[in-house]
Structure formats: structure tokens, C-alpha cells
Amino acid sequence: MDYLLAFLVGGTICALGQLLMDLTPLTPAHVLVLFVCTGAILSGLGIYEAIVEFGGAGATIPLPGFGHTLTSGVIQEIEARGFWGIFSGVLENASVGVVAAVVVGLFISLIFNPKG
Amino acid sequence: MAEKRVGRNTIIFSQCPSFVATATTVGKKEGEGPLAKYFDQVIQDPLYGESTWEKAESKMLLEAVQKVLQKANYTFDQIHFMFSGDLLNQLTASSFAAREIPVPFYGLFGACSTFTEGLALGGMAVDGGFAQRVLVGASSHYQTAERQFRYPTELGVQKPPTAQRTVTAAGVVILEQGGPGPYLTAATIGRVIDMGINDPMDMGSAMAPAAVHTIVQHFQDTGRKPDYYDVIVTGDLASVGKNLAEDLLKKEGYDVTDRYTDCGILIYKPDADTQAGGSGCGCSAAVFCSYFYPLLQEGKYQRILLVSTGALMSPTSYQQGETIPAIAHAVAVERDYPDGVG
Amino acid sequence: MGKLTREQEVYKRWANARKPRPPLVRNLIAAFLVGGLICTIGQFVLNYFLSLGMDTKEAGGPTAAVMIFLGALLTGLGIYDRIGKFAGAGSVIPITGFANSIVAPALEFKREGYVMGVGARMFNIAGPVLVYGMATSWLVGLVYWLIHK
Numbered sequence: 001m002d003y004l005l006a007f008l009v010g011g012t013i014c015a016l017g018q019l020l021m022d023l024t025p026l027t028p029a030h031v032l033v034l035f036v037c038t039g040a041i042l043s044g045l046g047i048y049e050a051i052v053e054f055g056g057a058g059a060t061i062p063l064p065g066f067g068h069t070l071t072s073g074v075i076q077e078i079e080a081r082g083f084w085g086i087f088s089g090v091l092e093n094a095s096v097g098v099v100a101a102v103v104v105g106l107f108i109s110l111i112f113n114p115k116g
Numbered sequence: 117m118a119e120k121r122v123g124r125n126t127i128i129f130s131q132c133p134s135f136v137a138t139a140t141t142v143g144k145k146e147g148e149g150p151l152a153k154y155f156d157q158v159i160q161d162p163l164y165g166e167s168t169w170e171k172a173e174s175k176m177l178l179e180a181v182q183k184v185l186q187k188a189n190y191t192f193d194q195i196h197f198m199f200s201g202d203l204l205n206q207l208t209a210s211s212f213a214a215r216e217i218p219v220p221f222y223g224l225f226g227a228c229s230t231f232t233e234g235l236a237l238g239g240m241a242v243d244g245g246f247a248q249r250v251l252v253g254a255s256s257h258y259q260t261a262e263r264q265f266r267y268p269t270e271l272g273v274q275k276p277p278t279a280q281r282t283v284t285a286a287g288v289v290i291l292e293q294g295g296p297g298p299y300l301t302a303a304t305i306g307r308v309i310d311m312g313i314n315d316p317m318d319m320g321s322a323m324a325p326a327a328v329h330t331i332v333q334h335f336q337d338t339g340r341k342p343d344y345y346d347v348i349v350t351g352d353l354a355s356v357g358k359n360l361a362e363d364l365l366k367k368e369g370y371d372v373t374d375r376y377t378d379c380g381i382l383i384y385k386p387d388a389d390t391q392a393g394g395s396g397c398g399c400s401a402a403v404f405c406s407y408f409y410p411l412l413q414e415g416k417y418q419r420i421l422l423v424s425t426g427a428l429m430s431p432t433s434y435q436q437g438e439t440i441p442a443i444a445h446a447v448a449v450e451r452d453y454p455d456g457v458g
Numbered sequence: 459m460g461k462l463t464r465e466q467e468v469y470k471r472w473a474n475a476r477k478p479r480p481p482l483v484r485n486l487i488a489a490f491l492v493g494g495l496i497c498t499i500g501q502f503v504l505n506y507f508l509s510l511g512m513d514t515k516e517a518g519g520p521t522a523a524v525m526i527f528l529g530a531l532l533t534g535l536g537i538y539d540r541i542g543k544f545a546g547a548g549s550v551i552p553i554t555g556f557a558n559s560i561v562a563p564a565l566e567f568k569r570e571g572y573v574m575g576v577g578a579r580m581f582n583i584a585g586p587v588l589v590y591g592m593a594t595s596w597l598v599g600l601v602y603w604l605i606h607k
Binding site for chain 1: 489
């Protein structure tokens, strides 16, 4: 069941992205930025948490999920440390992903060459 | 002075320069297209044994130059000028190839219109008596253009159906005084036209008005009608731009439908994942050199009007939201020496 | 950008009306299927980490890391761009697409050196995502702090 929900929710989020790319002049880069920001805001409003509970990885794997990860860290840290949590929280939960992206990206580029 | 010009923008050559030979080197995808059998050389690997794609593009141009000299049986010493251009920043594909070519060199940038720009200038140098013999070339390379103008090649993005694929190709010709033909008989130099298109993924729409302006100017200047030519070929309007150009020409009172084609459409198979078709300096250069030139030599065509089209934008200009200025230069190539000239 | 003249406006509208549209239904289906599939794989990875006894919160990071690795590897192998041609947003929006957007320029600019090529260009496309994502969550946090504290 959780697989089916992940498929449906993830697929829907991606189809929304496709709508934006095909029907507006937005480039993929613009859509990515828009989605991460939307995720961060929906998370602040408490909405994204509900989507995650429903869709599991279908909500966390698409980029709005990354926005949610950023904001959820901020809120967590504000609760723990107050004002300075606004700063320390941004990468609280997201650091695994960001560091993985940098390190893996670097190593992959050492090993492979572009095929063109 | 007067007899070499007609109308506003057209040159009529008085000692029509003759084509002596052509040579082409193209990439794998182009070598799998409908024109495969016409190319002199098809490279399978976009790196072509080099360490960078940019070096590969230079090497393709250099080898096309060596090939054309070999075909015409000339040495570098017998060539007075070389005119060449490409799409890379500061024309490195051409000028780096020219490091190995001991011939006075003009680097040209007319984006994808470079080939006919070179032919017009080369023709003037020969007709004017400033050179006995010149080389004219142009090159482009899918990967070098893609990374400069668009996205890294490994990025997984879809392209809109209006996008075009930069052709991996180099095409080179030799023009000389008093050869056996075909002959370069006229050239209409285009002016920069900007009709407000700002989508770099839709260059056909940006360039079509420039092509139409040049073609109409050519007919007005020379008093010719479309049926003077067996075929009218634009450089790289591809399917989107070609449709627009046909209709714009009709609006101007010239119906060219039965004799009009485009190099960007000819070079790829229709299902080759190239969206609207090919583009790039090498597109019209390679298609003319490999396909139309032999047809003129064999007499299948008597006269063609080649109109290479260029979109004059840079990555900086379109990121700054500028619209895309375009240009097109037309050259008339005829099998027989025209009457009443020379 | 200067204002367009009337002639330019007319041409632009005419040309835009005639240009071919992307095959929307086909693209939506492809994006839905591939995007859904990537998320299903993500769910599988997530369930694996949950089965190790992590809670949902703890398992999020490792799941993201595994998916990033997969996206990066497929990019290095020259496969992800082909998936992307088929799937469009279906492979751009998932975090594997984020990895692709980092590795693709890193590979591409390797020939310009490891510092100014790989290092400087790696976040060409993903950089804006981090910049605006972090700034937005910071702002959301600020608002949250103002309201709740």
C-alpha cells in the first residue's frame, strides 16, 4: 500500500512540474526553484507534513520534499534554541542530502567523463 | 564600381569566382542521416581522439581543409586567404585550426550564417582581384555548442519541439578565378533583423524574418523571380522556421513552395530526436558542400540560391532577456557562367 | 529588454500561435509514470532503513543520500539524460534529478579543471535551488519565530 501511495503522490507532483514546463515559459531550473520554495512554505503552514504522512517517499523524494526538509529543520531548531535556530536549523535535516550531493557529485565526476 | 552592384544590398560578380572543390567532415548522427553517402568523412566519436570537444571541432575543420586541398590538388602556398567561422566564444574552433594552416586568415562570426558570409567575402576578394584563390569554411559541433549556449549534455531535460540540434560538421570550399564552375554569381548581404523572439529554444521563428528579408531583397535587387532558381535553400530554419518563411514569402508575393528546402531539415532523419531539425554554422556548409555542390556539377541543378541564416545571440544576451537578432546572407551558385558577365 | 514595437508584437503572436506544442498528454503520462516509479524506489529504500530500526525522521537523510547516489551514478554512466528526454519533469523533480543537475555540469566542466571547472560549475543549476530553498525556509522560520516566540 505505501508503495502505491508513493507512486501516486510522487507521480502527481512530477506531472504538475511537467504541466508548468510545457505550458509556461519556465525552464526546468525555474520549476526546481519554484518547487523547493513551495515545499518550504507548505511545510511552514503544516500542510506538507500531512502530504508526507499520506504519500511517504512520494512526497519526500520530489523537490518540494527537500523544501520541507529544510523548513522542518528550522522549526525544530527554533523550538530547541529559539532565535538562532532560524539559522542553525536550515541544514539541520538537509545536511545529509546536501553533503551527499557534493561528495557523490565530486567522486562521480572524477570517475566518469561526459558521453555527450 | 556601379556594375558590380544592383539594387540596395546585392553584389553581382563580374568575374564570377568558380568553385574548385568542397570537403566535409561530419559527426555520427549526421552520418546516419539521409545525406550520409555524400559526406567525405564521418567521425564516430564526438571527441574524435582529442581530449576536448573543442579540439575535436578544430580537428574536423582542419581535416576538411586538408581534404579540399587534396581534392583540388593545391598546396597552402596557392591559397591567398582563408575565411572561416564557428559558434564558439572568440571563434576558437576556426582560429585554432588555422594555427596549422599557413594562410592569411579571416575569422568570421555570423552565427549560422557564417558560411554564406564567407562565400560572399571570399567571392569579393577573388572577383576584386585581391586573391587568386581562397578557402571558405565553417564548423559547428553539437557538444561544444550545447555546453556553451544551453545545458550540460548529461542533464536530463526535455527539449521543446521548436528546439534545434546543432550539427556536428565542418564544410570547406575553394573559390578561384577562372575555374570550370559551378560559379558564384551573386550575393545579397543581409541586414540584422529582430522581430522580438526571445526564446533561444525557438531560433527558427527568430531567423525566418531575416531569411525572408534577404530573399525578398535579392529578388527586388536582381529583378529575378523564384523560378530563376531550381532550388532555394535556407541554412537552418528547420521545420518551424521554414513554415514561417514560406508564409511570409507568400505575403510578400513570392510563392517558393515548389522549390524551397532547408539544410536543417535535409540533414537529419525525421525521427532522429532532433526536434525541429539541425542548426549551426556547419549545417548549411556541410549540406551545400556535400549535397548541392555535386548536383550542380552534374547538371541536376542549374542555379541555386543558398541563404544561410544566423541567430546572433549569446548566452549573456538571452539571460539578460534580450530578443534574438537574426541575419541571413544569400549567395547564387550557378552551373554555367552567366551570359553577359565578365 | 526594450519594449517591442507593434510590428514585433504582431509577428511574435503570429509565430507563437503557429509553433508546434509539446505533446502534453504523452509528456504528462511519462512524467507521472517515471516520477511515480522513482518515488516507489525511494519508498523501498526508506522502508529498508525503517526496517533497520530508524524512525521516519532519521531514515529521511539516508534515503535521500541513496537516491542521490543512484541519480549521480546514472548520470555518470550517461543514462540519466536519456531517461530525462523520455520523462521530462518525471526525472527532473525527484531528488535524483537534483543529483543529475549537480553531476552533469561537474562532468561537463571537468576539462576546465577541478577548481574552476568541476568545483565552480557543479552548482550551476542546483545552486539556485539551494539558495532559494534555504532563503525561503529561513524566512518561514523567521515568521514562525515571530508568531510563536
